[in-house]
Amino acid sequence: MERERLLEILKDNDVFTSLSSRAIGEMLDISATRIYAASDLLIRQGDLATGFNVMVRGRAKLLQITPDGHQVLARYIVPGQEFGLIAALSDFTYPLSIEAVDDCEVLRWSGDALAQSFVRYPQLGLNALRIMAIRNQEMQRRYQELLTDRVEQRVAQALLRLVDQTGVTVENGVLINLPLTRADLAEYTGTTLFSVSRILRRWQLDGLLDTSRKRIVICDLAGLHEIVDVMDPASAVLACGR
Amino acid sequence: MERERLLEILKDNDVFTSLSSRAIGEMLDISATRIYAASDLLIRQGDLATGFNVMVRGRAKLLQITPDGHQVLARYIVPGQEFGLIAALSDFTYPLSIEAVDDCEVLRWSGDALAQSFVRYPQLGLNALRIMAIRNQEMQRRYQELLTDRVEQRVAQALLRLVDQTGVTVENGVLINLPLTRADLAEYTGTTLFSVSRILRRWQLDGLLDTSRKRIVICDLAGLHEIVDVMDPASAVLACGR
């Protein structure tokens, strides 16, 4: 990929916020490019964390495999997003695997190189801290959702998140630009592919969305939002009380 | 509290790891002491994050209140642990409230002071990053547990975590040194106090633990561990297959 484009991608990434163009150029100079094919593992859960990466082309999914064989889909990585930030710290192992959805191209730095860059550009360390903090809060919110919401709300929430991340406007709504099976969504929301199938079917009939195999177009974003925060029995009671 | 004791507490906290005694002394010099009474709020969810704190006496619980009125108990803070690290970053609001369980005493630094200390002692920033990373992994693991485990396993896991954090050896086992009601445990594990009551009762009959009001003594740690990782239907099938 041409240098101009890569510089732009780095500049837009939160890790490199507030860094001078020269500094970003220098960071690019010491990076390596790696190419992966679809369904390759970019990172293997349990390996020592040695590489920090920025995705420049293609998409990948973060998977966590539990001791009892269950698989959890934590989130998707799309171009411009970074992963493996903990490589900057020594003695950390990756807590999950990252699997390429398409063919992928990533920029990669060794953990040591990143740690040294923290010294050279102190802003980089602060940015890293900020990213971690944000991701922490995000996890906290999702944890709480999981604890209090039911399956339907969680699926709605997941779709909204994916629209936010990968949404593309098409004629009849917003397309989630990922090859998303019912099983994927089930792993992402912590339910079964059967439940997901039933829920999507119902929403399709209600005109909230339009789905064919591995393809979901949201027609009524507001409708999904309503499901997320109105549909709860507890809050419904509260709402009635008013 | 006398200075010697405070220095020791800071020294043992992960934020101050690898800092010289002199540096820790200087940090202590610029800290303020705050006292709270039981059930006071040390931090209010939604407030701008302005203070970084280390608990030196007493215990507190991290509570997240959801839009629909549910309460989630994220974790407990015990003496020696820090909270409010994100105050070092500007424009962050606390994602949850912290409520004193007992009377508490905390050391407090302003977010600005902490950010300046990051410049003065670069190790401090790295430590902060490390702590965030660890907490992230911990959240990730709990998220996955919530997604795949059933209530019984989650309660067992919660008890084990609490033993780890606050366990005190007593005659017939390990006491969880917290005033823990069924409702607290329910908020902590994402279930109802009824389910918790039933589960604890059964375990009491099985001799796994000994509980009276607000007091839990674990008699058979190994037994709980078994429940956590053997009791799953999926893994049971796998185990049979061998």
Place this chain on the structure above:
DNA sequence: CGAGTTGTTGAAATGACTCAATGTTAGTGG
């Protein structure tokens, strides 16, 4: 075309929740 992947649907099973009633314990104030 055919084979494997993906999606749908129904019926039965079930884990967990809700709610109401009741029992138990720790403080409080007279």
Place this chain on the structure above:
DNA sequence: CCACTAACATTGAGTCATTTCAACAACTCG
């Protein structure tokens, strides 16, 4: 020291959301 009260804990019955499993339908790709 006792009675009283509020907080905490137990228990049972009914209900519900979700899972499980099996069968089948539809699509896609070589």
